[in-house]
Amino acid sequence: MRSFTARDPRTGVHDWRGQALDPAEVLEVAARLRAAQQGWEARGGASRLEVLRAFAQALRRHAEPIGAALETDTGRRRIARLEIDSVVGSIEAWARVIAADAPPEWIQGRGLPSVRHTAAWKAYALVGVVSPWNFPLLLGMIDAVPALLAGCAVLVKPSEVTPRFIAPVMAAVAEVPELAAVFAFVPGDGITGQAVVDLADCVCFTGSVATGRKVAVQAAGRLIPAYLELGGKDPLIVLEGADLDAATDAALRGSVLSTGQACQSIERIYVARPIHDAFLARLVEKAQAARLNWPDITVGEIGPIIFDRQVDILSAQIADARQRGARVLTGGEIETHGGGLWLRPTVIAEVTPDMAVMRDETFGPLLPVMAFDTVEEAVALANDGEYGLSAAVFAAALDEAEAVGRRLEAGAISLNDAALTSIFYEAAKQGFKCSGLGPSRMGEDGYRRFLRRQALIANTARPLPLAAFSEEGST
Known part of the structure; x- marks a missing residue:
């Protein structure tokens, strides 16, 4: 042994x-x-x-x-x-x-x-x-x-x-x-x-x-x-007309539940340009309100980083985004409390598709947000990558979300919500691509x-x- x-x-x-x-x-x-x-x-x-x-x-x-x-x-x-x-x-x-x-x-x-x-x-x-x-x-x-x-x-x-x-x-x-x-x-x-x-x-x-x-x-x-x-690099597409309060609730929960340490976490967010700024402002407000469950484990929503090696990946993606011109609006710094490692929800704006945070699996509470101009552009961005585990679409109506969801290359599509496969197990699905x-x-x-x-x-x-x-x- x-x-x-x-x-x-x-x-x-x-x-x-x-x-x-x-x-x-x-x-x-x-x-x-x-x-x-x-x-x-x-x-x-x-x-x-x-x-x-x-x-x-x-x-x-x-x-x-x-x-x-x-x-x-x-x-x-x-x-x-x-x-x-x-x-x-x-x-x-x-x-x-x-x-x-x-x-x-x-x-x-x-x-x-x-x-x-x-x-x-x-x-x-x-x-x-x-x-x-x-x-x-x-x-x-x-x-x-x-x-x-x-x-x-x-x-x-x-x-x-x-x-x-x-x-x-x-x-x-x-x-x-x-x-x-x-x-x-x-x-x-x-x-x-x-x-x-x-x-x-x-x-x-x-x-x-x-x-x-x-x-x-x-x-x-x-x-x-x-x-x-x-692995996954799940996208969330938010279309013009979507309920911003509901969409930001789902985006935050889908990204940072379990400190983002879940394969079906939302790891990149694409928002229609006319509503981008309003979406981002609400998301930042909600992300800032999320609490670490330290020192009292019975309080708060954000737990520690379980596997310490994951800290290097998170830090590298945040640093790469900053160096390439992105703005970190919340979180962004690894914190040490009681010897454990923690990261608050980290909303990142002005990201581009070539950044590591938009390309590589994160497995942590990072929320990079990018604007798009057309549905075709959003679909292309969401499908650009080696992963196809799951995805999400928010729209004013379910049929509009469904129409976009059917064009995505992923095994499960959450409509007007995010990361539903983590709480709903009845729908069969397969992983696409890698x-x-x-x-x-x-x-x-x-x-x-x-x-x-x-x-x-x-x-x-x-x-x-x-x-x-x-x-x-x-x-």
């Missing part, structure tokens, strides 16, 4: 030490899960659902230590508790998807009427999940829950940046022996994560584009599917992706003899 440490983002102190599992140890866990998977799949969907419901109750019983660990991991209290609530709620949400999934019927053949066919679904034996640090519990379970309900065994490797929650969650898992047989977390680093990808039959990864490419290559070498949810690979993790697709389709083909007549294909009589 290799030891690793974790940093408390509110104090800046590396006050946690754990052991990273080596590949041989990951293999032992994977083998145990595989041995139980066939029995798990054979239970049937209704039985598996009851086991997951028992797990939900165990999570509720362990909510205090899990929430406390997530709070220390991320520096957030309310969102830490919402992660637990979201996982519990997702089990019933997936139950509704499964209930609406009617058994496939036999279909009469068109080319050969005596032949009919139907489908059967076979679960991947072992699903590997490699999850990120920004929502440590939720973004591991968003893949694990539907995979378990589909009949898979699941092995989750969380980020080494936020590992404290693993122990109390596994205590909850242990209270449900049927689940513990097919579900486990493995703490560790990149080597541990690579071992998971080497052992799984299907892999889910959430994280950066750079690491996602490596996971995709590793999975492709083994000819297994890789479902990737990667933002993802594979089926949606939301909607029915989020469940189906863990099942391989098997065709059952039945002949209701006498099988054709070899003589039916004799060369005699051919021309």
Whole structure:
């Protein structure tokens, strides 16, 4: 084993030490899960659902230590508790998807009427999940829950940046022996994560584009599917006639909730020139009113920067914008409080498309605002880039917002709001461009992706003899 440490983002102190599992140890866990998977799949969907419901109750019983660990991991209290609530709620949400999934019927053949066919679904034996640090519990379970309900065994490797929650969650898992047989977390680093990808039959990864490419290559070498949810540079377009109070509310929340440490955060804002100045003034006013949750974690809206390396990216983008002539109207300076690193909502005006803050993923509370003259220009600016995770459009009417949204190259478009995929999970969507690979993790697709389709083909007549294909009589 290799030891690793974790940093408390509110104090800046590396006050946690754990052991990273080596590949041989990951293999032992994977083998145990595989041995139980066939029995798990054979239970049937209704039985598996009851086991997951028992797990939900165990999570509720362990909510205090899990929430406390997530709070220390991320520096957030309310969102830490919402992660637990979201996982519990997702089990019933997936139950509704499964209930609406009617058994496939036999279909009469068109080319050969005596032949009919139907489908059967076979679960991947072992699903590997490699999850990120920004929502440590939720973004591991968003893949694990539907995979378990589909009949898979699941092995989750969380980020080494936020590992404290693993122990109390596994205590909850242990209270449900049927689940513990097919579900486990493995703490560790990149080597541990690579071992998971080497052992799984299907892999889910959430994280950066750079690491996602490596996971995709590793999975492709083994000819297994890789479902990737990667980075974003989500645009918000505000059209003339939009409700400025509503638009600025959505822009601020969509940009700085969770201190902007979310892949679907709004990271660039394009505003119609006639309303640009009024929009900017309201946005600045609201951004200035946002409070750090320091020193009291129960007060305020802006938490600390979880991963200290992210500070270099944020500082570099702000400096680049300033050097190229942009004006920083709020925030803009990394603050140190109690040893933790903080950044207030940072509204940046007079930005240009070539600036890093408009081109590269930020993952922080930066709000660059740029004016546009025509809808065509706004669409072109929003589509200019390597990312296509999600986007947003504000307009006077929903049909106007929809018309523009349909022209954007992104997997999910929020209309007259922003970052709706963070709070609404029912709509299936995929990442465009470099933002993802594979089926949606939301909607029915989020469940189906863990099942391989098997065709059952039945002949209701006498099988054709070899003589039916004799060369005699051919021309």
